[in-house]
Amino acid sequence: MSTTKKTTVRFLGTVEDLPEANLPRGSKGASHWNEIAAAVKAKPGVWCKFQVSEISVNAQRAAASGINLASKNGKGGILAFREPGFAGAFREGVLHVRYDAPAEASVRKIKRSAA
Numbered sequence: 001m002s003t004t005k006k007t008t009v010r011f012l013g014t015v016e017d018l019p020e021a022n023l024p025r026g027s028k029g030a031s032h033w034n035e036i037a038a039a040v041k042a043k044p045g046v047w048c049k050f051q052v053s054e055i056s057v058n059a060q061r062a063a064a065s066g067i068n069l070a071s072k073n074g075k076g077g078i079l080a081f082r083e084p085g086f087a088g089a090f091r092e093g094v095l096h097v098r099y100d101a102p103a104e105a106s107v108r109k110i111k112r113s114a115a
Contacts, residue, residue, distance in 0.1 A: 030078075030079075030080075032052050032054055032055075033063075033078050033079070033080035033081070034080045036048075036050055036052075036080070036097055037080040037081055037086070037097075037099075040086070040097045040098060040099040041099050043099075044085075044099050044100060044101055045098070045099075045100055046098065047089075047096045047097070047098045048096065048097055048098065049094045049095070049096055050094070050095045050096075050097060051093075051094060051095065052095065057093060060090060060095045061090040061095075063078060063088065063090075063095060064088035064089050064090040064095060064096075065077075065088070066078040066081075066088070067081045067086050067087070067088030067097060068086075068087060068088050070082045070086070071083065071084060071085060071086035071087065072084075084102040085099050085100050085101050085102050086098070086099050087099075087100070
């Protein structure tokens with residue numbers, strides 16, 4: 001005979017807008033993602049291949065989507081890739097990541113006031 005634990009659910013109310021999912025103050029995300037982001041930024045325009053031993057193959061497959069999501073909208077996805085220019089893909093059991101510096105980010109426009 002199996003014993004099942006009864007699940008208790010409490011209604012906590014409603015909200016107009018869903019709050020932002022913020023990490024604790026000072027959090028920089030997982031170190032392996034920060035290492036990967038730094039490595040591909042050092043080689044812009046080139047697909048770099050990675051295997052992360054700390055996470056499963058399925059998690060690495062999902063990470064490719066997380067990289068693309070974070071880079072596209074600056075929210076969600078993987079914190080280390082929350083800026084334009086990153087792309088991720090999972091092929092043949094390997095995570096591929098690329099960084100292309102966005103044109104508007106690489107050239108800064110400085111307004112000078114007329115004196």
